Amino acid sequence: MSFKKNIGWETHLKPFLYKKLPEGTGWSAILGTLCALTFGILVLTGMVLAFYYVPSPDKAWLSVQFISNEVPMGNIVRGLHHWGAGAMVLLVFCHLMVTYLHGAYLAPRQGTWLTGAFLFLIVLGLGFTGYLLPWDMKAYWATVVGANIPSQYPLVGGYISRFILGGEGMSGFTLTRFYSVHTLVLPACLLLFAAIHIYFIRLHNLSDPRERLAGEKLPPETGIPYRFFPEHMSRTMLGFGVVVGALFLLAAFIPAPLEEKAGTFIADYLPRPEWYYMWLFQLLTYFSGAWEMAGSLLLPVGGVALLLLVPFISESRMKGMVNRPISMAIGTTFILCVVFLTVMAYSDAAPYNKTVVIPSTPLTKEQQAGLAVFVERECSYCHNIMGKGGHRTGPDMSNMVRKGRTAEYLSNYIKKPTSILASSTMPAYELTPQELADLSAFLLSLHFTKGVTPVEVSTADILKKK
Template sequence: MNFLKSIGWETHLKPFLYKKLPQKTGWSAVLGTLCAVAFIIMTITGMILAFYYVPSPDKAWDSVQFITNEVPFGSLVRGLHHWGAGTMVLLVFCHLMINYLNGSFMAPRQITWVTGAFLFFVVLGLGFTGYLLPWDMKAYWATIVGANIPNSYPGIGNFITRFILGGDGMSGFTLSRFYAVHTLILPACLLIFMAMHIYLIRVHNLSDPRERVAGEKLPEETGKPYRFFPEHMNRSSIAMAILLVGLFSLAYFVPVHMEDKAGTFIADYLPRPEWYYMWLFQLLTYFSGTWDMIGSLVIPIGGALLVLFVPFISESRMKGIINRPISLAIGTTFIVCVTFLTVMAYQEAKPYNKTIVIPSGTLTTEQKAGLKIFVERECAYCHNILGKGGHRTGPDLSNVVRKHRTAKYLANYIEKPTSVFPSSTMPAYALKPEELNNLAAFILSLDFKKNGQPIEVSTEELRKSWK
């Protein structure tokens, strides 16, 4: 009895465990518990991985290989961490979306919603920072593309990119910075917001499904109570068992693929992020030039602010999915759009259509030589011309003439991109001066008003004609 008193059983723990919840609480309420369980799994597996991981460009990739192939159960632990990350993003998103559709963010639970939204953003941040740590090609290039998204922001864009990367480009500073943020700063933020979230839930309780209008007086519940323990924990235990079986199955039967070490040159390599960021990468392809900021700033940042301030801008007092048709329409539209963008992103992640657009007019000897270099170096993999050809990870080269670029400017940019644009993600090409001039001449020939109508030709056919 003295022991129970010393741990505050009667005053703190017992009221916490046996707290009454609304009797009509649905199964969706277990999502909050599953989010906490996923975080615990990520913490345990992350600590095990940290025992063996070396956060340096020279050792990171090798240390992950060692974990996967040499450490007992290392592949399983890494798989749990990998699949757990994506699962945690999905669980927090579903938890947030269901509460939005039900109107559970209304008074007095506005700050509960805000802390939940911050938890979602922190989880996304953990996914982004953890993505780089294996230091393979996929992680390296996807991080470069992601870190360069703020470049289109006026005034502070370049500063933000340099701050993220720890300098002008990817380096050991980038890796150590991401490692520190991933293992120290963001987990601390997650713990703080999680503690606040749980505290506010204990203060205001779960939203009662019987409510049709926020704040309405409800009759006292009768019959068997529904408590956090044992009733809610019984449900949560079933959901936890399903979650654990699913994660262990994925970790065992679908081991995490490791790509080549960062820095390996692959001409037609396509940077791509994890599935929960694919929609954003696809969104960016629809905005270029002066419209870049719409896809990189206005939509994502504006959307995040809307999520945060939903409780303060929503005028409806109705609760429950059935009673909130507008919210249901907005939520459904959002899910459909994100799903569509994600599917489109995976479609475009397939091998690209190897064609190139050139002017119908006769090219000079210098321009023909530049065209050959353009094809052999797989420039069309990143760059398109008039929206056709490769993936849109690089700018459309048909815009170069309109920007009044000179051959010297283009040659310097191709030879060493970061000397012209410090945050460029384009790799440097070791070409001879004559080759640089020829390639620049071909790019400048893409003036379709001057050199003839655009025609689309197969790069394979061009290669055959050069043999």
């Protein structure tokens, strides 16, 4: 009896456990608790992975391979961590969208929303830092692309990129820094914000579904209790069982992928981020030239600002979907855009290889052939010409003459980039000497002086002509 008293059972623990939640709370309310439990899986599996993982460029990939192939159940643990991370991003996103659609962020729950929005960003950060750790091709490339995005920002851009990378380029410092952020910094932030988030939820309770339906005046209670325990917890455990079951199935039948070790020669390797970043990756491809900064700076900063401001600029003081048509339209449009961009990214409907910029003066036969190689090999996956037609992972191809590049230099670069720039991240291309010569000739034709203006032509036409 005195033990119960000493741990504050009657005064603190019991009220916490049996806390009354609003009557008629729906199934969607379990999403938040599911996020917390899924985070638990990630912590547990992450601890096991850390027993074996070595954060250094020469050992990281081997240690991950060792975990997958040698450690008993290692493949399952790694699979759970990998798929669990994806599930976590998905669950947090759903939780956020449901909260938004329900209008549950309205006063007095602004604090709950704000801490939740930060938790969302922290989870995205955990994803970004996590997928570098296997140090495979995908990891390496996705990080190069991601870390270089801020480098074009005015003033502080270079500093931000160097801070992320731990130097001028990718190195062991990038890996150790990502490891520390992934396993120490962000989980600590996550726990802190989760604690505040839960405090706010306890303080203001979940939003009452009857408010959403009825507006200002609440209908009378029906007297059917809905408590944190046992009603809410039993629903949550059922949902969690489904999540865990799905994760085990995924881990067992689709092992977490591990591509070739970073820096391996793979001809025509095209970098891609993890699926939950694909929509952003796709979005960036729509901005080129003078609009680049709009896509890489204004959009993300504006997006985060909007996310944080939601409770303060909402159209109505009313909750529920029918009472907030504008918010509803914005929310559903956003979800549709994310889904649409993801599908576009995977169906390779990227605008990057739709058109290519050529000089207005007629091309020689050689240059014409080089243009076809440029299109076929999808160089525009990483290179723009005059700020158009491609991504910006690499330099703009219209600068080659101005930089004093010769045909020989260009051929050598394309054949084996590391022979010219040891730290190069461009894939090497196995092309015939003829193709290399043609390609170099084409690149050198991209010299836009007076009288030579850039014209955009369709890549489909070029391939048809061939």
